[in-house]
Amino acid sequence: MSIEINRNVLIVGGGISGLTAQFELEKKGISSLLIESENEIGGKIKTVKKSLSKGDLVVELGPDSFVPNKDTFELLDSLNLKSDLIKSNKLKTGILKEGKIKDLPNGFYFMLPTAAIPFLTTSLVSWRGKLRAGLELFQEKRRDNTDESIAQFVRRRFGDEMLQRLVKPLVKGIFGADGECQSVNATLPQFPAMEKKYGSLLRGMLRSQKRSSPGFLSFKEGMNQVTKSLYQRNRDNILLGTSLINLTRDSLGGFKAKLTNNQSLKVNNVIFATPPRITAKYLDGLSSEASDLLSSFKQKKTRLFYYAYPIRGKIPDHTGLLFDRDLGINSLSFSSLKFQKRAPEDMLLVRASCSAEGSEMQIEELIRKLSGVSMGAIWNDKSESTMPLYEVGHRDRIKRLYSLLPQDIFLCGNAYEGASVPDCISLARRVVGSIMQDLK
Numbered sequence: 001m002s003i004e005i006n007r008n009v010l011i012v013g014g015g016i017s018g019l020t021a022q023f024e025l026e027k028k029g030i031s032s033l034l035i036e037s038e039n040e041i042g043g044k045i046k047t048v049k050k051s052l053s054k055g056d057l058v059v060e061l062g063p064d065s066f067v068p069n070k071d072t073f074e075l076l077d078s079l080n081l082k083s084d085l086i087k088s089n090k091l092k093t094g095i096l097k098e099g100k101i102k103d104l105p106n107g108f109y110f111m112l113p114t115a116a117i118p119f120l121t122t123s124l125v126s127w128r129g130k131l132r133a134g135l136e137l138f139q140e141k142r143r144d145n146t147d148e149s150i151a152q153f154v155r156r157r158f159g160d161e162m163l164q165r166l167v168k169p170l171v172k173g174i175f176g177a178d179g180e181c182q183s184v185n186a187t188l189p190q191f192p193a194m195e196k197k198y199g200s201l202l203r204g205m206l207r208s209q210k211r212s213s214p215g216f217l218s219f220k221e222g223m224n225q226v227t228k229s230l231y232q233r234n235r236d237n238i239l240l241g242t243s244l245i246n247l248t249r250d251s252l253g254g255f256k257a258k259l260t261n262n263q264s265l266k267v268n269n270v271i272f273a274t275p276p277r278i279t280a281k282y283l284d285g286l287s288s289e290a291s292d293l294l295s296s297f298k299q300k301k302t303r304l305f306y307y308a309y310p311i312r313g314k315i316p317d318h319t320g321l322l323f324d325r326d327l328g329i330n331s332l333s334f335s336s337l338k339f340q341k342r343a344p345e346d347m348l349l350v351r352a353s354c355s356a357e358g359s360e361m362q363i364e365e366l367i368r369k370l371s372g373v374s375m376g377a378i379w380n381d382k383s384e385s386t387m388p389l390y391e392v393g394h395r396d397r398i399k400r401l402y403s404l405l406p407q408d409i410f411l412c413g414n415a416y417e418g419a420s421v422p423d424c425i426s427l428a429r430r431v432v433g434s435i436m437q438d439l440k
């Protein structure tokens, strides 16, 4: 028998985006129901504990840390989670170049060498490459506001060598993306903005006041502490293992949502916090143009491999490694060196994020060599995930998408205005702000 319930807002998707949106709505006294198709809450944020005889492994199957923004701090404050934050150990990233691991210069921020000495002394870039990068100060400012790829932007400002040696490995390691296709305006908007304001990024860096970054943070128990806490706050209004069958307009201009648990729901607004292709399916009958556009959004599949090795003697010098050519691995993270209490004292927990190609055996061999371990893994696992690709022109596509949406349908999630956990939190809060405006 179908049961009918009434709520103001239906939220589809229980990752950090949907959960944050629901928390903000409830805080403002707006009734909501969140449905999540999996039996577990959190979406990409997934922490698992593995008990070994020597102690526990805390393994992150999704994000392992975040650099908080104001919205994130405010959310964590409301959830009383600030005292559970932990800071990463001092990060030292290496880049594998011609079989040798070299340090990423200290203070190198995506494409900006914020500290002169480490950049001038790195052997990752030749003197010619460094000189070309320094000439950024004198490169003419681009007047055209159209989007470019990260590669086009860096090549134009700093030269090809810095792009190939430092920026591309970073973009691949962090976003799982190819710098030649990834939009600079959508992914790293602060840099085109600096060019526009100061005419040069180096000049902008010298003129602007340095703000200290809080660095990379996580939670004592792992990243899912935040999603678990959000779930606890609103669990009476969350249905796990429940999906949307369809969404139709009712005679009063609201929506009727049919759910897979045989319930139906009357709502005034819907927030889709699901991947674009899933959202596209539900929007087909309501705005076919928005649905078509959402279907064209691209995602990239990432394979993740996890290994726990016994340590005998030396531990790796770096907390993470990046790669200057395609060996099938985008990045390698020594999770137990990055944060404390992720593995027993005498074990090394490693996570490799890999592109779709490359045989598992070859990857494991390379990981063992790079980790410098002498014994085989005593535990291993693997998983798959996806990340959105922000191709050149992404912001224009988003603007158009928003203009095509019915005014009572809202989108949040990592596919639109930033893919990091803090970006998702910020967008969810903005979406709730828009709903509140409409309710006034």
Ligand SMILES: Cc1cc2nc3c(=O)[nH]c(=O)nc-3n(C[C@H](O)[C@H](O)[C@H](O)COP(=O)(O)OP(=O)(O)OC[C@H]3O[C@@H](n4cnc5c(N)ncnc54)[C@H](O)[C@@H]3O)c2cc1C
Binding pocket: 012, 013, 014, 015, 016, 017, 018, 035, 036, 037, 038, 041, 042, 043, 044, 045, 061, 062, 063, 064, 065, 066, 067, 242, 243, 244, 273, 274, 275, 278, 302, 304, 385, 386, 387, 412, 413, 414, 415, 419, 420, 421, 422, 424
């Ligand atoms: C491997 C990996 C590493 C990352 N590392 C970092 C990092 O270190 N730092 C950082 O800041 N960010 C990182 N990110 C990015 C960040 O984790 C994600 O962008 C963010 O968690 C996405 O949250 P979301 O809520 O937008 O989407 P999701 O977490 O994907 O949530 C969408 C939810 O919708 C549900 N759903 C799908 N279809 C339906 C349906 N029909 N009905 C109901 N529910 C449905 C899904 O099950 C899912 O739970 C990483 C991402 C990945 C994949």
